Amino acid sequence: MNKKIYFYYIVIAVLYPIVKLICYINGLVYLRGVIYGLIAGVLTITIGILAFKEYGGADKPVWHWLAALIPLIIIPLTPIVMILHLGLRMFLMEKMTPFMIFEGIAVAQFIVAILMFRGLIFKRGTDKQKMPRVGFAIMKTVLTLRSIFKKPERILREMGLQKGQTVLDYGCGIGSFSIPAAKMVGDDGVVYALDIHPLAIKAVEKEIKKKGISNIKTILYSRGTGLPDESVDVVLLYDVFQMLSDKEKLLEELHRVLKSGGVLFATAEHLDPKEFMNIFARGNLFTLIEHRGEVFRFKRD
Ligand SMILES: C[S@@+](CC[C@H](N)C(=O)[O-])C[C@H]1O[C@@H](n2cnc3c(N)ncnc32)[C@H](O)[C@@H]1O
Numbered sequence: 001m002n003k004k005i006y007f008y009y010i011v012i013a014v015l016y017p018i019v020k021l022i023c024y025i026n027g028l029v030y031l032r033g034v035i036y037g038l039i040a041g042v043l044t045i046t047i048g049i050l051a052f053k054e055y056g057g058a059d060k061p062v063w064h065w066l067a068a069l070i071p072l073i074i075i076p077l078t079p080i081v082m083i084l085h086l087g088l089r090m091f092l093m094e095k096m097t098p099f100m101i102f103e104g105i106a107v108a109q110f111i112v113a114i115l116m117f118r119g120l121i122f123k124r125g126t127d128k129q130k131m132p133r134v135g136f137a138i139m140k141t142v143l144t145l146r147s148i149f150k151k152p153e154r155i156l157r158e159m160g161l162q163k164g165q166t167v168l169d170y171g172c173g174i175g176s177f178s179i180p181a182a183k184m185v186g187d188d189g190v191v192y193a194l195d196i197h198p199l200a201i202k203a204v205e206k207e208i209k210k211k212g213i214s215n216i217k218t219i220l221y222s223r224g225t226g227l228p229d230e231s232v233d234v235v236l237l238y239d240v241f242q243m244l245s246d247k248e249k250l251l252e253e254l255h256r257v258l259k260s261g262g263v264l265f266a267t268a269e270h271l272d273p274k275e276f277m278n279i280f281a282r283g284n285l286f287t288l289i290e291h292r293g294e295v296f297r298f299k300r301d
Contacts, residue, residue, distance in 0.1 A: 005116055006052040009067065012109040013048050017041030019105060040074045044109070065132070068117035075110045136199045143173050153180045155238075158292065159265050164188040165233040168225065168257065170250075171195055171240030175204035175216075181236070182216045192227065194219040227257045237266035238295075247279050255285040258300040267294045 020037030044067070051067035131139065156177065161167065161184040169178040169191060178193035185191060193204045193216050201218045208216050219226060235254050244250050254264060264286060268276035276296075280286050286298035 005112060006048060006067070009071075009109065009112045009116065010045060010048040010052060012105060012112060013041055013044040013071075016044075016105050016109065040071075043074070044071050064116070065134075068113050071106075071109050071113040072117060075106045075113070131197055133199065136197060140174050140203065143176050147176050152177045155295065156180055156184055159234070159236075159263075159295065159297070161185060161234060162189075166190050166192070166231060167234045167236065168192045168194060168227065168232045168254075169236045169238075170225075170254070171237065171243065172204060172218075173200050173239075175200075175207050177236055177238055178204060178216055179207055179211065179213065182213050185215065187215060189215060191216045192219055192225070192232070193217070194221055194225060196221040224253055225257055229256055230259045230262075232257045233259055233262050235262070235264040237264065239267055239269050241266055241268065241276065242270040248283055251280065251283050251285055255283070255300055260300065262300045263289075264298040264300065266296050266298065268296065269294070 017034075017038045017040070020034050020041075024031065024034040047063060047067045047070055050063040161181060163184070163186040165185045166189060167178075167181050167185060169175075169181060172178045172193035172195050175193055178191050182189075182191045193201075195201055195204075195218075198220060201220045204216065204218050207213075208218075235258060237254075241247065258264065266276075266280075277288070280288065280296075280298060285301055287301055288296060289299050290297040
């Protein structure tokens, strides 16, 4: 994550109580609002500074988390407190200008916090830094909701999975793809559901048990897939490439496990598509054969 984001965060956090104080001095807001603003300001500034100082200190992520979480929790409360305190009529009619100024600032900080939070959760799920439990819980909810709109079954059908194939779902998460893929490859096929996060493996295993699925094998990642050479027909890298710390190394590993002529499906979520393509081009291991919607289909060279 860009270090600048912490800087903006602190600047906004400083502005917030100052503007509240100015509004109070000019008789535009009540004292309770100022006290609330000061508490929120001091908390967010302190934690923001600590997070800024420790930026890159992966072993001490707690300040990063708090820096993002505090405004995410406190700031939505601001308009609620304001409305309750001033009354809806006053909020709408008389106090609109000051409200708009400092709530505007609060909203800006809220947006920065979301960016930080997003970065903290989704960029920390790498082989170097495991996603925290709370991050995983949020991701689980996001993936569950995503399945309602983006049907994994439809995506897999478009990929053309065949009966009897061996599929490696790399970074399987909660198994949104592994489970329908297992159905598509049938009893003669097998799906390896691999993830670096023990909670992901646990979630898939729970689902396997619940649904009585026998052709999914879970793999908790550690230094490689552990699969034999040329043993896989299809690799899925859906919504995971952005999280990998050593992308080239993984591509080498996937090249090793894929059968000659095997296919790799990947998405470039949160990545610049040009950079994404460059990474694939660098190793001369895969050739792009199709780009449909968000899915890139590569052939193993
Ligand atoms: C956003 S989720 C996507 C899950 C699944 N592919 C899907 O689309 O439903 C990314 C998953 O990749 C896993 N992951 C991140 N880095 C990984 C790595 N280096 N090796 C294996 N899995 C990884 C995370 O733990 C997480 O479960």
